[in-house]
Amino acid sequence: MYKPMLEKLRSFFSQKHTLPYSFRKEQLLKLKEALLRYENRFYESLYTDLRKSPEEVWVTETGMVLSELRFTLRHLKQWMEPEAASTNLLNFPSRSRIVKEPLGVTLIVAPWNYPLQLLINPLIGAMAAGNCVVLKPSELAPATSAVMAEMIKETFAPEYILCVEGEGKTILPEMLSQFRFDHIFFTGSPAVGKIIYSMAAAQLTPVTLELGGKSPCVIERDANLKVAARRIALTKFSNAGQMCVAPDYVLVHVSVYERFLQTMSGVIKDFFGEDARKSYDYGRIVNAKHFERLEKYLNEGTVFAGGEKDKSDLYIAPTLLTGITPGASVMQEEIFGPILPVIPFREKEEAMAVIQQHPDPLAFYVFTSDRTKEKEWIEAVPSGGACVNNAALHVTNHYLPFGGRGNSGIGRYHGKFSFDTFSHIKAVMKTPVWFDPRFKYPGFRGKLKWFKKMIR
């Protein structure tokens, strides 16, 4: 059923419509206008799906992608220029260059937690690099999925950018059995990432996998606790903790453990009031299934702060959980909700033993005022990205790559990294014909010592 539609994209791409800078710029400007035209519709849909306020939507969804768009438009011409490369002695007097070619027809699959940002941000990179794109938004944020599909349909020719709504587990296997994409960019869980990866492997389709996992956060004894608590609370309880780079759990040096807990619960009250349920700034859990999954975690330790819940409203209060029971699932699975286990440690090795149960997290955070400790921690924990004295905000810097490693994903994007991800980096060498010594051709007998001089 999808094949005829998808072949139209292939044909549009083959006709080289997407190649010129002028086309890419014009289409990116159309996207910008569309996002601004739909701004209010997105405030409504994201409130419906996740109870996000317009301010939160601007910071984490619409504003973030508009900022990425402006950045891309500003640099695109330069990114598209071939890069001069040096040439080695063997190839003298050739000249070398690196050319960025579009990949072709690409597929972008997004999750529900930042349904707009995580679909449109990669789209910007794919368009900038001159590709045709199929978009598959998450069915679990249905209001936003519908508005995005309408916006895309109204703004772009379907043979250039096509949005296909619905359930990933039915649509994607069918689509991928009928059509070979030139790249798949997937954001979601490691479990579904593996399914996508194996379907892509069958066709040797390259992938970018932006996955999740348990991102640890360490508080050293010399950390500024007030600042640490505020920065952790900001990201852990934004979107009710349903953020891939939210601190999943906190390991606190035992000497400041009690003080950190007190500070953190004070910050939660300061941010969301005595009853976070009434807070303008506090979101809701996406659906009943996720609510039930999170609810169970509350029984796996002692609730130090929060713990209130209401299924009818999909509400779970910002919660600090201590005294986690050994083997608890809250420390085995990605939490992806507003529950923060706070665990004391004495020696670094003790904290490392917890972190190493889930290697290669998407992000790692350390709060310390000691430069040596900062360096030691960053080196000790291999992770997709990291922050020192901050949490999650590295993802908002266009100059930094965003991506995981190992279990948290493959590849990277944002800013120029997006452009490169959606480009083929092609080597081109041009060799003049005026210099063509007979020496380099057969017979080779007796030339070994010369070859050893030239190739080393």
Ligand code: NAD
């Ligand atoms: P998910 O993996 O369940 O779904 C993601 C997408 O895959 C959706 O569009 C869905 O329709 C599709 N899908 C689901 N099951 C499928 C199947 N069997 N076959 C093919 N496609 C299928 O993820 P989610 O629940 O939407 O999002 C939460 C996860 O995403 C968390 O693990 C989180 O950490 C991760 N995440 C990662 C990032 C990142 O940038 N690294 C960002 C946000 C979320």
